[in-house]
Amino acid sequence: MSARIGVVTFPGTQDDTDALRAVALVGAEPVSLWHRDADLHGVDAVVLPGGFSYGDYLRCGAIARFSPVMESVIAGAREGLPVLGICNGFQILCESHLLPGAMLRNNGLLFINRDLTLRVGSTSTAWTSDYEVGQEIVIPIKNVDGRFTADQRTLDELEAEGRVVVRYAQNPNGSDRDIAGIANAAGNVVGLMPHPEHAIEELTGPYPGPATDGLAFFTSVLKKLVSA
Amino acid sequence: MARVVVEVMLKPEILDPQGQAVLRALPRLGFAGVGEVRQGKRFEVDLDGPADEAALAKVREMAETLLANTVIEEFTVYAAEAVATGQTV
Numbered sequence: 001m002s003a004r005i006g007v008v009t010f011p012g013t014q015d016d017t018d019a020l021r022a023v024a025l026v027g028a029e030p031v032s033l034w035h036r037d038a039d040l041h042g043v044d045a046v047v048l049p050g051g052f053s054y055g056d057y058l059r060c061g062a063i064a065r066f067s068p069v070m071e072s073v074i075a076g077a078r079e080g081l082p083v084l085g086i087c088n089g090f091q092i093l094c095e096s097h098l099l100p101g102a103m104l105r106n107n108g109l110l111f112i113n114r115d116l117t118l119r120v121g122s123t124s125t126a127w128t129s130d131y132e133v134g135q136e137i138v139i140p141i142k143n144v145d146g147r148f149t150a151d152q153r154t155l156d157e158l159e160a161e162g163r164v165v166v167r168y169a170q171n172p173n174g175s176d177r178d179i180a181g182i183a184n185a186a187g188n189v190v191g192l193m194p195h196p197e198h199a200i201e202e203l204t205g206p207y208p209g210p211a212t213d214g215l216a217f218f219t220s221v222l223k224k225l226v227s228a
Numbered sequence: 229m230a231r232v233v234v235e236v237m238l239k240p241e242i243l244d245p246q247g248q249a250v251l252r253a254l255p256r257l258g259f260a261g262v263g264e265v266r267q268g269k270r271f272e273v274d275l276d277g278p279a280d281e282a283a284l285a286k287v288r289e290m291a292e293t294l295l296a297n298t299v300i301e302e303f304t305v306y307a308a309e310a311v312a313t314g315q316t317v
Contacts, residue, residue, distance in 0.1 A: 059297055066294070095297065102299040104238075109245050149242065149300060174243070 003225035006033040006043035010064045014051035022197040026218040038068040044225045045082035048089025060145045061091035082126035082221050083189045090191030099191045101150030107174030113142040115206035117169040122162050125187040126224050130216035137213035138206045139194040146193040148175040230279035231308035232287045236296045237268035279307035
């Protein structure tokens, strides 16, 4: 039996369909999860997709963090459940304190929608084992609140522990130390602002390519789940 | 019924590009002599009961839990009627 990977839909989520598609494309069974349902329906991993959950009211991810489904996701993550937060999902993971730091308005105040080159910093997470350290990948970003920040001690800790998962080759928004994505200490929880689920097929991925650099996030976790 | 105000501001060391954008717009509108603008949020919380110390403690907990993200923001809590006398709680 293949691994079941859940994708949460909050009111205002936009990229749940793309995330479900990415899950299916690598051969896992996609499972839709609903924000008001605390039951994770036995999934082996969870993706918190991008969008504007609860209209980004108060702060991005601040309301979603207290939804019934997140109580289960947080409890599961603490037990080792692989969780990937993409864009708004990353913001929710920070608001949940599953990941350190927070996201602020982009330095230039612009909504940035662009394919970017990222450098992989860690392959010891549940979601990045199919990459190589130092590998350059092209993944799009699309956000206005994407400037990652944390205090110096936290940033030092993230770097010392190899928890910076991806960095921007060219910093688009003023994120501290060019950080685009990070992991928790155990490596099962990963959050990033770029959208790997938008870089999974030749037709719709970054043009002129490489178009499918995001796939390895999903193949990585599948490999981990199948071998477990 | 009593009103309690929660003001949330980005921590001083955090760059506030929105405040900067407002600052840059001011001279064009003829407002001179402004050194810095920082943008924050104000919440007005109307309580069923009085704004006594216990209630204020509850609102502080509310601010800590939801209204502010203390990773990047700081907050002050005070009863609305204290404004006239300039007191903060």
